[in-house]
Amino acid sequence: MECTFTEQQPPASHELTQEEANPGTDCWKLYVDGSSTAERSRAGLILISPEGFTIQQAINFAFKATNNQAEYEALISGLNLAKSLGISKMVVYSDSQIVVKQTNGEYIAKDPTLAQYQAMVRNILGTTPDITIHQINREENSKADELSKLVQNTSDIASSVYFEELEAPSMEQSEVLCIGSPDNWMTPYIVYLRDRTLPEDQNKARYLQHKAARFFLENGICGDHLAAKALAYKVIRQGYYWPTVHAHSIAYVKKCPQCQKFNNVPRQSPNLPALVLSPIPFAIWGIDIMGPFPRAKDDLRYVLVAIDYMTKWAEAKAMRTINQQDCIKFMDTIVMRFGIPNHPRTGTNETPFKLAYGTEARIPIETGSPSHRVINFDEISNIEGLKTNLELLDEVRDNAVKRMESYKEKTKLYFTKKIKIREYEAGDLVLRHTEASDPTNQGKLQPNWEGSYMVKEVLRPGTYKLSYLGGTEVPNTWHGARLRKFYQ
Template sequence: FVPRPAEKGQAVADFISELTPATVQPTSEAITETILPDQPGAERLDTSTPVWGLHVDGSANQQGCGAGLVLTTPDGQKIEYALRFDFRTSNNEAEYEALLAGLRLAKSMNAKQIRIHSDSQLIVNQVTADFAAKDASMYAYLSTAHQLLRSFQAYEIKQIPRGENSHADALARLASAINDKVGRKVPVEILAQPSTVTSEACAVRYEDTWMSPIYLYLTNGTLPEDKAQARKLRYRSARYTVINDVLYKRGYTTPYLKCLTAEQGEYILREIHSGVCGDHSGSRSLAYKVFRQGYFWPTMHQDANTLVKRCDKCQRFGNVPHIPAEPLTPIVSPWPFAQWGLDLIGPMPQGKGQVKYAVVAVDYFTKWVEAEPLATITAAKIEDFVWTHICCRFGIPYAIITDNGRQFDSELF
């Protein structure tokens, strides 16, 4: 006896083909189909613009639920990413979570065109509007996916066999099966709630800030009607740039500084001044700490000074200088090698020739230093040093400033 599985399978196929009606009979229950709007941005990919590749896959089993994705840059580099869900999902919902995570990652990396590959027939056909989303959960995921796809100039989604999606499938199974950190350097994000859950947002009053004219000019080219104000705004906007819809201030030797409003800046000042790690520093130090943290707004120094003055602890326990202030007396040299400062240092560890002192002279204009080691510090040694190292080399100085020590106050010197 020789089995013939091929013939048996063909017989079953012929039986189903003959007895299946040509048209599907409508069911008694009414099924509400939701028709989504036309797909935005589903144009053909432009060959002149770099195209990113995205492979996504989801996994839902008894051990857990997770998703994996592989984002391929235009130059061929692969970015691996895995997600583990703290909530139960179906396999289709896991596939959608993988797609949404991949689109968010591609959007954050400023991808303009993307080619998506998935092994889920349902997800691909729902995105291309070949299948209708009848379930409320599927409709929510589909709406979120279309909203993210609007961020790209063009996209292409294609269903591929599971064997060609093995890389993303392995990441999805890895994220769903392992609770702790993985051995490889694969980032695993813990997703606490589905991506379709929206947080409640309260409407707040919006007013124009100091950033509004600069942001509008850099993004839309909007200028004031006054020519003088427009010229001033163009000159001022050259020091700023917009990255991911956020305004940054740039400088020649400083990193990009995130621009803040006055209210946000006051919160930053309070946290640095009197927060968990606050040390109640002064206004100048406080302003520079904010600058080193990467923030900027025009009235930063004035706001820091006002905050320190309002701080109760700083006013109660701060050190109050009792010495009356007086203007500083600068010592300025009119020309090079005209004014020298002279002093002795030591005793130091004894060196060769039993020298343990040194005489040092510094020019106030050029900061040139002359020094000589000495065994003894006498007026004759100082006179010889000044004559040999200063007068004979640079000429007779206009003035020599000392601390009136015995060696400098002698008649011989």
Template sequence: MAKCQQAFKDLKAYLSSPPLQSPSKLGEELFLYLAVSLAAIGAALVREEDKVQKPMYYTSQALRGAEERLGAEEYPRWSIHTDGSSNKQAGGVGIVLCSLEKDKIECMVHSNFPTTNNEAEYEALVAGLDLAKAVGAMSVVIHCDSQVVTNQVNGDYECKSEKMKKYFEQAKKRMDELHAKIVQIPRGENEQTDRLTKAASMKHMITLDKEVDTGSNWTTPLVSYLKDGTLPDDKEATRTLKVQAARFVLIKDILYKRGSCCPYLRCLNTEEANYVMREVHEKVCGNHLGSRSLVHKLIRVGYYWPTTQKDAQVYVKTCDKCQRFGNLIKQPTEELTPMTAPWPFAQWGLDIMGPFPTVVRQLKFLVVNIDYFTKWVEAEALVTITEKNLGIKNHYSSFAHPQANGQVKVMNWSLLKIIKTQHERAKEIWPEEFPSVLWAYSTTIRTPTGETLFRLAYWSEVVI
């Protein structure tokens, strides 16, 4: 009983005299104590005086979020956030790749085949690893909100179905190549990829319907020569191949054509060329260009194959919408009306388009503005046309009709043509799709200036 009473008195004495921070002295020896757990870390710096240790400074911090998943062996890595989802029609994949310099690459992939949610998560994982390898990442950490996929890859869960085992094997193979590790994160920390996934799983989305053929094509002799030094048996063919190869370069087993005034152009085979032409001509941000403008845009976005001009002409001639909505010029010629615009965005022309089919939010009109100097276009969808929502104040005056040069009318006609060709059977979504129509028009070379509207307005080319 006496020992218990003494221990209680000692405890009271200790609690009633908490340690106070002690000042240090020049040249004395200090001690650093560290305490580390899975949930918190702490450190105390102490000095010794008369064989009694007195604290100088102490700190502690609770580990939260990603800090809880950091081990002692961690080193700088690329990070990948992945997410996947599926519905009855198709699936979608969202990927956010972050470099060591904190540069972010967003990617979304539409799966035009039915998948389960877990299979969609594996699709996102495999696509993210392929993207990381393509940009040259040497080591990555993957953040995934799927408990099943994370635990299967880490070995905590077992893959039972044959399809999931195949996904697992593909994922593990890529992870071993990139020295990757995967960690599970809460869904709330994966909002950016979740947004991309939802957009990718929408009905109106660019889709790759079939695998691209990678068999023998016009690039095969060039790749074989640049990679292995393989030459044909015929001397004339050998000489021709060496001359051609001087204009090409092989980067990570991908063939590019050197350009005198543009970056390297990726070389495509026949299947790839048809797919790219279809995407640029009529898919998202396409505006059913003519053959010459289509070739220019293909080169500007970085693609090349020897028969680009010929293939573009054939493709445009066989495009059903280009034939049905093609330009039929019936207006008689008239004298031009010059418009003086001293500098960019100093003088604008305004006109109204509509009414269009009424859709969500009752939008049915478009207000279109064009800058007379750069020809840059701005447009906005409205419910009604009034003085208030346009910010216009009406003044009555004597009759005067300032003559314009019809530039806005021509612009309206061009935009209306693109809307018709792109969304003929989807009239109810024109407000959502109109920004892509405007973007397609602004990034296409115009014949009078030889430049895109984007370059004239911002003095630089579009980089995607």
């Protein structure tokens, strides 16, 4: 039992003196009430400014609390609200005799939990000595009592009531102290709400008074965030507002690590196409690795593809693994091969065989169904014709290069319309596409990006060397299409 009364010492009356009921024109009033049932615990508070501006707050506890603990939670929430607004003079009204008497020093808090609550209250009151607390009847505190009951059905809460979910008891929450507060757009509003100080310019003063009525500043969270616009709506629905709420929501979502790692993979190329022209057959090769694919017969999972830039001669080979020795063997096989595909390429309008040897190859079908040139074949005339074709080969190749250049320019113009440039500089933080960094670790629930890494060197537009944040270099070079900028 926390307190007792003897027959010679009856409980004090709840009636307030004239001075307690009307503390003055420059004094704020705070009404607090807490309650606890078998289902849940909750609290309500009403803060009234000297001009009559009212702030109403309903609080729901996500933890079990006794009735006295709920009363203390209501008092602490109200004192913290007043502290955040910079209120220096205030009278607190509560219908809890235990809380009021213990705070005023008339009772001693013997319960360990209530003792911790009482210590928190005294610490807050110690920073603002011009705050007094008085006991009132339950009838006089009916509005705060109604607020505490509104939490049972959130649909009953009016738009002027601010709702808060308290996840843990106040005595278990660590205090966060502000170590720096430079002037910003909030400074005039804070100065006005705290000190009632207005600018000398009357127009600015009226504007500030009009805007300040919309602000209610308090630390808190809104749960898991959504997209920027939806997050801004959610913040406003919770009763918070500032002029740049949408811009801050965009910046917050943009810097969220989990959102960035699960973000979509852009399909547009990050760089403009680079034209690669080769007037000489077999002088420039393009080699690409495709896979891993589902395992095929003989455990084949990868495909190695090589294309000659001039003749468009393409070769491909299925392989089990991709390493340096396999690539060398693949290229040796291509160089030593005699057969060349005999199909015209769109870019050159000539067959690879003709661009290599100056004459069209004899296709296998001509053996079974002789063509005109086979029926009228003359060896001497054929040799002379081959020599003539070799003399004209340079002109054929030049025309093929011109057509190929024109074709690539048209292709570049088509794809340039869909490109969104993404360039990175040395020192930028980036994420790496999971499919490229670890193809074996994929799944619908896996993040699309992993990292972060730092761009160590830009080898050429679209090609980068990366390093871990500790400074160790990441093996291989990485294309810009496999990277995404990381914001923090």
